[in-house]
Amino acid sequence: MEADFSNIHIIMVGTTHPGNIGGVARAMKNMGLSRLSLVAPEAPFPHAKARARASGAVNVLENTQIFSTLEEAIADCSLVIGSSARMRTLPWPVVDPRECASRVVNVAQESEVAIVLGRENSGLTNEELELCQLLVTIPTNPDFSSLNIAAAAQVLCYEIRLAAALDITPVDKPDSPLATSAETEGMYQHFEQALTEIEFLKPDNPGQLMRRLRRLFTRTGLERLEVNILRGIMSAAQKVKSRSE
Amino acid sequence: MEADFSNIHIIMVGTTHPGNIGGVARAMKNMGLSRLSLVAPEAPFPHAKARARASGAVNVLENTQIFSTLEEAIADCSLVIGSSARMRTLPWPVVDPRECASRVVNVAQESEVAIVLGRENSGLTNEELELCQLLVTIPTNPDFSSLNIAAAAQVLCYEIRLAAALDITPVDKPDSPLATSAETEGMYQHFEQALTEIEFLKPDNPGQLMRRLRRLFTRTGLERLEVNILRGIMSAAQKVKSRSE
Numbered sequence: 001m002e003a004d005f006s007n008i009h010i011i012m013v014g015t016t017h018p019g020n021i022g023g024v025a026r027a028m029k030n031m032g033l034s035r036l037s038l039v040a041p042e043a044p045f046p047h048a049k050a051r052a053r054a055s056g057a058v059n060v061l062e063n064t065q066i067f068s069t070l071e072e073a074i075a076d077c078s079l080v081i082g083s084s085a086r087m088r089t090l091p092w093p094v095v096d097p098r099e100c101a102s103r104v105v106n107v108a109q110e111s112e113v114a115i116v117l118g119r120e121n122s123g124l125t126n127e128e129l130e131l132c133q134l135l136v137t138i139p140t141n142p143d144f145s146s147l148n149i150a151a152a153a154q155v156l157c158y159e160i161r162l163a164a165a166l167d168i169t170p171v172d173k174p175d176s177p178l179a180t181s182a183e184t185e186g187m188y189q190h191f192e193q194a195l196t197e198i199e200f201l202k203p204d205n206p207g208q209l210m211r212r213l214r215r216l217f218t219r220t221g222l223e224r225l226e227v228n229i230l231r232g233i234m235s236a237a238q239k240v241k242s243r244s245e
Numbered sequence: 246m247e248a249d250f251s252n253i254h255i256i257m258v259g260t261t262h263p264g265n266i267g268g269v270a271r272a273m274k275n276m277g278l279s280r281l282s283l284v285a286p287e288a289p290f291p292h293a294k295a296r297a298r299a300s301g302a303v304n305v306l307e308n309t310q311i312f313s314t315l316e317e318a319i320a321d322c323s324l325v326i327g328s329s330a331r332m333r334t335l336p337w338p339v340v341d342p343r344e345c346a347s348r349v350v351n352v353a354q355e356s357e358v359a360i361v362l363g364r365e366n367s368g369l370t371n372e373e374l375e376l377c378q379l380l381v382t383i384p385t386n387p388d389f390s391s392l393n394i395a396a397a398a399q400v401l402c403y404e405i406r407l408a409a410a411l412d413i414t415p416v417d418k419p420d421s422p423l424a425t426s427a428e429t430e431g432m433y434q435h436f437e438q439a440l441t442e443i444e445f446l447k448p449d450n451p452g453q454l455m456r457r458l459r460r461l462f463t464r465t466g467l468e469r470l471e472v473n474i475l476r477g478i479m480s481a482a483q484k485v486k487s488r489s490e
Contacts, residue, residue, distance in 0.1 A: 216471050
């Protein structure tokens with residue numbers, strides 16, 4: 001089931017580049033969010049560049065609300081988190097994106113929540129930051145800390161999607177059943193036999209090399225089909241050998 | 246202390262928009278990465294749009310290497326992870342960005358590592374995917390799953406930065422150095438040659454079986470010594486074959 005992120009608002013304050021509005025809309029929709037608000041945008045809106053960068057997220061742009069102040073935009077929200085590139089002189093509680101996401105998803109189950117993104121060049125003013133209960137800071141290279149605003153939105157929304165714990169899809173599902181222990185043991189015996197016949201293994205001391213092969217194959221977890229392929233290779237080598245005699 | 250990410254390469258294959266190259270460079274530098282490679286870019290490069298989107302990450306662009314094939318770009322890499330939007334018909338091991346980052350940071354302590362980003366519209370070809378040991382998929386809204394390539398790079402590099410901040414000690418440290426991509430490719434060619442000679446592979450259709458062998462061995466991450474053992478087995482089979490003629 002797809003998560004319901006309809007209580008989560010992304011609010012862009014004083015955005016100057018129309019393309020960035022589209023970039024944020026796309027980042028949001030990629031992660032399943034849909035509610036975008038603009039506060040006093042400097043960029044013209046709507047705009048062709050916003051549509052272009054939004055790619056297929058045009059519905060997010062079409063439903064975007066516009067406010068003249070941040071106070072109005074967050075009026076219905078129970079939790080407001082401001083994005084801030086660095087610590088201000090005024091100490092304010094700061095969380096990382098993962099902690100931010102956990103709180104957002106938690107509160108959004110019952111209430112409206114907002115994440116506030118500041119101006120591309122100057123961020124949020126102190127007055128705007130004071131309207132936020134928390135600040136979120138994305139860890140960055142201290143020598144180059146300013147993310148593109150759509151990239152910042154991508155990271156924050158990605159963590160929200162993870163926090164909602166939606167996408168636990170089985171990783172690396174085998175497409176054939178895993179081999180049983182008896183099957184892999186049979187394979188090792190076949191290897192030892194065949195490799196001795198083709199004179200790769202010295203019959204007096206097969207131990208070290210067989211151990212290395214075991215280590216290699218046990219690390220990965222063999223599927224039944226793979227055991228059959230590997231035994232097929234050994235059988236082919238044995239057949240060639242018997243023809244040479 | 247700032248982490249050392251100098252062993253981590255981001256490789257963009259067949260990129261069509263010059264602005265996206267700049268966007269990826271910026272996303273990398275924000276997270277402390279610096280080594281960008283382009284494989285057969287369709288976009289003109291260098292380009293003013295790349296510089297503009299790179300913002301202050303111009304040094305990343307200036308040091309970007311250009312290759313004509315992915316094989317050349319990854320030749321020195323011991324771990325190659327391809328970015329892929331969704332599961333392909335042939336199952337290949339898939340990790341999420343967090344697991345990807347953990348493996349990248351771990352292997353990069355001693356070896357070169359690459360993350361490969363495909364074309365904006367069509368991703369990586371099956372042939373390119375087969376050069377990757379792992380695929381990484383960013384969890385997304387299933388109805389709108391295609392991230393902007395710079396946004397994808399931002400998420401992947403962000404997780405790498407987080408993973409480096411954790412204290413990761415290598416589990417199952419290899420006792421011989423990991424094989425490079427060039428070494429494992431040489432091994433597959435040797436396999437294909439030898440298995441054809443001993444008539445295990447039909448020369449008209451080696452694809453499916455070779456893919457299965459690749460899948461098996463890439464899942465585990467081969468050490469150089471293991472590549473040598475496996476090639477030794479193939480050489481022994483070839484020798485027997487030549488004696489039978």
